[in-house]
Amino acid sequence: MASRLWASRAASYLRISVLHRGFSSVVKDLKYADSHEWVKVKGNSAIVGITDHAQDHLGDVVYVELPEVGAAVTQGGSFGAVESVKATSDINSPVSGKVVEINEELSNSPGLVNASPYENGWIIKVEMSSTDELTSLMDSDQYSKFCEEEDAKH
Amino acid sequence: MRGGGLWQLGQSITRRLAQADKKVVAHRCFATEAELKKTVLYDFHVANGGKMVPFAGWGMPIQYKDSIMDSTLNCRENGSLFDVSHMCGLSLKGKDCVPFLEKLVIADVAGLAHGTGTLTVFTNEKGGAIDDSVITKVKDDHIYLVVNAGCRDKDLAHIEEHMKAFKAKGGDVSWHIHDERSLLALQGPLAAPVLQHLTKEDLSKIYFGEFRMLDINGVHCFITRTGYTGEDGFEISVPSEHAVDLAKAILEKSEGKVRLTGLGARDSLRLEAGLCLYGNDMEQHTTPVEAGLTWAIGKRRRAEGGFLGAEVILKQIEQGPSIRRVGFFSSGPPPRSHSEIQDDKGNNIGEVTSGGFSPCLKKNIAMGYVKSGFHKGGTKVKIVIRGKSYDGAVTKMPFVPTKYYKPS
Secondary structure, X not given: OHHHHOOOHHHHHOOOOOOOOOOOOOOOOOEEOOOOEEEEEEOOEEEEEEOHHHHXXXXXXXXEEOOOOOOEEOEOOEEEXXXXXXXXXXXXXXXXXXXXXXXXXXXXXXXXXXXXXXXOOOOEEEEXXXXXXXXXXXXXXXXXXXXXXHHHOO | OEOOOOOHHHHHHHHHHHHOOHHHHHHHHOOOXXXXXOOOOHHHHHHOOOEEEEEOOXXXXXXXXXXHXXXXXXXXXXXXXXXXXXXXEEEEEOOOHHHHHHOOEOOOOOOOOOOEEEEEEEEOOOOOEEEXXXXXXXXXXXXXXXXXXXXXXXHHHHHHHHHHHXXXXXXXXXXXXXXXXXXXXXXXXXXXXXXXXXXOOOHHHOOOOEEEEEEEOOEEEEEEOOOOOOOOXXXXXXXXXXXXXXXXXXXXXXXXXXXXXXXXXXXXXXXXXXXXXXXXOEOOOOOOOOOOOHXXXXXXXXXXXXXXXXXXXXXXXXXXXXXXXXEEEEOOOOOOOOOEEEOOOOOEEEEEEEEEEEOOOOEEEEEEEEEOOOOOOOOEEEEEEOOEEEEEEEEOOOOOOOOOOOOO
């Protein structure tokens, strides 16, 4: 993510370097996408948010663009955007399905994404069309390693 | 999260590069970090937690440990110290340096008092902006100016070409590029009290836009009471071997209140102050009149012309430009460069050139160009972001009141 999130295609093209700021937290039972979203699965339902690592790189989140309830999302496809003071980043869905709930608190308090990325800063709840997709996601250890490697590149 | 991201500074880098020679672009885009130029403060930035990014061919701090939000607020509450050594300081010397420069810029240079300066624009034959620059008339035979890092090569080539022609006709002008110096910008309400600790000169006698050569921290410096934040402050040109010591002394004298501040907050600050970022808000095809800088065209210059593109520019002043730079407040996500602007019926009327969330006002601010007629304060507009349109209104700039130190 660092490269991609750190802004724009332009910026990553220019190989923006970011000093590693220390280890961001991960949560054990979540699954992670390489585009830095997490998903918490309960049966067919999945709650989606962005990771601590992602919010840390983005900085102060000032706006979260949410989808409508009922919208279809696909794994790897963009469903919304997070705006920070410095950057705009699309949010990709780690799973396919239908949006059944959105975190409406984010409209008034987008900073929840920074303050509580894994709890109060959740973004959408999805009714998954296939749980098979979960196998392509990373567990917390793999994701931690992935972040370290990505940061090391910069 | 995917990189649909539009990070303004990143954008401005690419856009600036896009204006340069294509071969140079290809070369620079693939430049590795090792090839990036470093200011003498580079290691100091890294030691202070600076996140270094490529900017106009230089490795510069985008931010330090504070968030961009906190850094922006701290500049307005206390103060900021920026390393702006990537910018190019230049002296023009010789008894004809004033008439020479007047051929290239819109300012009334001859009318400037000794030791005073102004924001100006270098224009091309079509009246478009080659760069913006703060110029100072040190004396009749010495002009000091600072140009944008991203424009350095083309500016110097432009000046050199005209200088050759000018000298061939017997004009007395020469230049010195101040690569032996570094440039620090000290901005915010604590700028003057902190700097006063480091010099015997009475800073209360130096007003906005004025220039002095004086000793700071025991070293011969050039200071200009100016900046790019809307706050009171100074740009200090210091011999490079003393730059780190001066930065340390400034931070120390402020007792930690003045903080190192990176390009990220610098961009928020200048946007709040309604100041143009060349490459975003002003480009080769933009005239100073369209950019809202008609005030910078001296009265005598309007009467006499005599600068590149004067015919186009003077005609625009007379007839009014077809597009104008204005400010906006808007709802929804922060507008970014290239967001479309529509009238309330959905017709295209222009484009955003810079935008973001204002840390001080806690709302979205933007600037851009609209067709004349839609430029009046309060005009309702729509700003299109990722296919959705959001309400906005034309607003006077600066968004945050400026606090320049002027004689009362």
